[in-house]
Amino acid sequence: MERNLEVVGTATPPPRADATRNRARLLDTARRLVAERGAEALSMDCLAEAAGLGKGTIFRRFGSRAGLFEALVDDTERAFQEACMSGPAPLGPGADPVTRLVAYGRRRLDLVVEQGALLAASNHGPSALGLHPASRAAGMHVRVLLRAAGVRADLELLTIQLLAALDPALVLNLLRLPGMTLERLGAGWEDLARRVTAAG
Amino acid sequence: MERNLEVVGTATPPPRADATRNRARLLDTARRLVAERGAEALSMDCLAEAAGLGKGTIFRRFGSRAGLFEALVDDTERAFQEACMSGPAPLGPGADPVTRLVAYGRRRLDLVVEQGALLAASNHGPSALGLHPASRAAGMHVRVLLRAAGVRADLELLTIQLLAALDPALVLNLLRLPGMTLERLGAGWEDLARRVTAAG
DNA sequence: AAGGAAAACGGACTACAGTCCGTTCTGAAC
DNA sequence: GTTCAGAACGGACTGTAGTCCGTTTTCCTT
Structure with a gap:
């Protein structure tokens, strides 16, 4: 048997x-x-x-401690990933890639506000790399959007550079700065995303 | 007396x-x-x-431990800052702003390769903010270059987003990835800088 | 239902950053 | 040279992540 x-x-x-x-x-x-x-x-x-x-x-x-927090945010991360892959536009398919990229960052910023401490604590190692599944999925998603937007560049690297701006620890610290708001961060992300995807 | x-x-x-x-x-x-x-x-x-x-x-x-490392890299950081402010072009004044911005990132990446572990260990807190003098100077410098390049945006935020891509801990980890080289990171930075400054 | 191998458990142990407070040293005033 | 206030020092102490290994539990086999 x-x-x-x-x-x-x-x-x-x-x-x-x-x-x-x-x-x-x-x-x-x-x-x-x-x-x-x-x-x-x-x-x-x-x-x-x-x-x-x-x-x-x-x-x-x-x-590790980070592994525990990773498990704690697992539900949220899965739901977010699901929303990106097959939820309604503009986050999910249907909208044009740049719009989706903008929506991705904005929603991600919302998530950081909602449970930033958990997300920051779930970061292994020094900075985000494609190691734990959640950040791997994020990288894949953004890369696909950039390609679909017709961006011709080192997409793997560009993706990492963009995602660095959404790093929970960074965002959490920024929000502690006087004069920094979620709206401002969202607008900043949108601007960055549009600039990066503008050239092609 | x-x-x-x-x-x-x-x-x-x-x-x-x-x-x-x-x-x-x-x-x-x-x-x-x-x-x-x-x-x-x-x-x-x-x-x-x-x-x-x-x-x-x-x-x-x-x-703190970070404070010790900050003191250890102080000479290097001062020299770097000096080179940016009054050294020869393209890092120093003389070249056009975008060229200087590109040179800034490339030279910064060189520095991270040379003494990345020290720089990473000298980072206080979760992620780089304008707290210790070196990163404050970096922010000022990049912001001035962006403004001189005619970029119209939330420059304070855009500066932070750009500098996040040069974070020593991030760069050090990227270089550990298979297929990642200093040249590739430099090219990636150049591409990012040109895209961001292209729109105006 | 009994046996036993492998998995899981517990908590003492290590290594580390950072704190605290009694003790020692410096240098300025006389 | 003596004095002494305050700066600087030392190292025991705290709180924390992560390790190690002897003990306990599970569950498959018979």
């Missing part, structure tokens, strides 16, 4: 019951603590104690 | 001899350790021991 009837080749064994239960418990507790005291104040020791679990369990499950 | 003959008004008392000596000793030791083992491997405990000083002294002098 095979241990896995569905996939014979690269079979990943199903997670154990306690692993699943504890994962859910950690995420629930984390969400509660974040709601109560903010994302920055959430330490791993604190979470472990509040969830009644060991610290090692957190790191086994999520790999 | 006045304690300070030169500046009467807001007189900052001169630093004590031991403070000056220890500051120099810390910087020397730090430079040596960085040369031997790299910037990432330099811990403050380690530096304190190697310099034969207490850890408190480091923090009293430099405020």
Whole structure:
């Protein structure tokens, strides 16, 4: 008898019951603590104690602090990605590429305002690269839009340069500056996007 | 008798001899350790021991780890800033603004390759803002060039967006990507700068 | 239902940035 | 030269992310 009837080749064994239960418990507790005291104040020791679990369990499950936050924003990121790929225009297909690119940045800025601390904390490493799936998806999306807009350039690089302007940590800090508003950032993004796509 | 003959008004008392000596000793030791083992491997405990000083002294002098690295790159940053303001073209005055902007980014990328780890470690906070003097000077310079190039936009914001593409941590990570070279980054910057300044 | 291998767990442990406060040193005034 | 106020120092202390390995739990096999 095979241990896995569905996939014979690269079979990943199903997670154990306690692993699943504890994962859910950690995420629930984390969400509660974040709601109560903010994302920055959430330490791993604190979470472990509040969830009644060991610290090692957190790191086994999520790999790092950033990995935990990545899991926390996973739903939102999936929904956002879905909206980009198959939702209504102007974010989804239907509008022209530049309009979609503008809408992408504006919606992204909204997201940062809504849950910026979570997003910033979910950034692994020094700066955004195409490592975690969410940022990989973002890069793909923007690159496709740029190509569709007829931009002829090093699209991979241009994409990274554009997305750097939407980096949650950067945006969060900008919003703390006097005289900086979400509207202004949105207008700035639109201007940048139009300039970059203007030449062709 | 006045304690300070030169500046009467807001007189900052001169630093004590031991403070000056220890500051120099810390910087020397730090430079040596960085040369031997790299910037990432330099811990403050380690530096304190190697310099034969207490850890408190480091923090009293430099405020933070980033502050220490800021002091370490201070010479280079000053020279760079000087070259931008009054050096030979195309970096300094003489060339047209767009050419200067292109040269600025290219030279900045060179600097990141030369001492990227130091620059990355000297970044306070989450992402670059106009807080420490070096980045304030960079912002001023780019903003002036954009204005001189006739760009009509939210220049403060556009400057930040452009400089985000030169962030040391980002650039350092990009260079680790397969197929990414300094030349490619330079070309990418040039393309971005020309696109942004094209519209007016 | 019993056995056992592998996965998951727990919490002590390490390494690190940054703080605190009692102690030491400097330099200016007399 | 003595004094002394305040600057500078030292290193123990705190809080944090992440690691390690002996112990416990799961669940497949028989």
